[in-house]
Amino acid sequence: MSNYTLKSQAELPSLKGYVSIREAAEMLGLARKTVYEYVTEGRIPGVKAGDIILVRVEDVENFKPNISGRPRTTIPQWRISPADNTLFQTRIFVHIKPGKLSEFRQRLDEIRRQKAHLFPGTIARYIAGSQKDPQQVEISLIWRSSVAPDEAVRQQALEEFKQRLADVLDWENASYDEGSIFMHA
Structure with a gap:
């Protein structure tokens, strides 16, 4: 400033x-x-x-901010990906360690600023808090099969991400889920 x-x-x-x-x-x-x-x-x-x-x-x-791009005139319809380009999702449910919420948020901001959250081949990445359990977060990674790297590269990127948050998230008790996306907008 x-x-x-x-x-x-x-x-x-x-x-x-x-x-x-x-x-x-x-x-x-x-x-x-x-x-x-x-x-x-x-x-x-x-x-x-x-x-x-x-x-x-x-x-x-x-004040009216300039809207970039062309404004939508219609709401996107639900789509089903073609068989040769399906979307799949990796979901991780993990708890924030006690007393580490503020540090967790700071760490996420650092990761975002350093662009260390851009997993190779992902088309979307989300980290969401839970209303039901405020200490739990869900990490959701969306991959397009046609551009997703192989399993080893995905796992390496996830391990690097986990290491950056190892002192604020309880990875030992995290649960993982993967699946195909049937429809998306």
């Missing part, structure tokens, strides 16, 4: 009709950095007040 020093929320001046970049980000459901970039690009007008930037509430409420 160039030469700006971040101040705590309590130190920010309060101007009627204006919000900080942090508040604008919360209102838009975006990262602070993204809103800051929009302000520096001029997509959202900002006003410098001392050493901080403020944004009019009206400008935040009226």
Whole structure:
């Protein structure tokens, strides 16, 4: 953020009709950095007040992000993959070690930033929490058979991923499941 020093929320001046970049980000459901970039690009007008930037509430409420790509005009229909290009899924159910939730989330962020979550040949990767059991996560990897690497390469990638999370996830008691995807959208 160039030469700006971040101040705590309590130190920010309060101007009627204006919000900080942090508040604008919360209102838009975006990262602070993204809103800051929009302000520096001029997509959202900002006003410098001392050493901080403020944004009019009206400008935040009226902001429409540019949608990339062509907007959908129809909802995709369910598809069945051709026999020579089926999708299959690897699902892993694993518990977060006690007291390690915050560290787990930080580690996932590191993995994402380093692009260490891109398993070779996968077309989708999900890590989801459970409402029923907040300490359990499900890791779901979707593979397209026509481009999936062989079993040894997939297992090696999974082992490397497991090692990165070995101190925060209980891999010893994890359960694994694999299967074909019958239909997808």
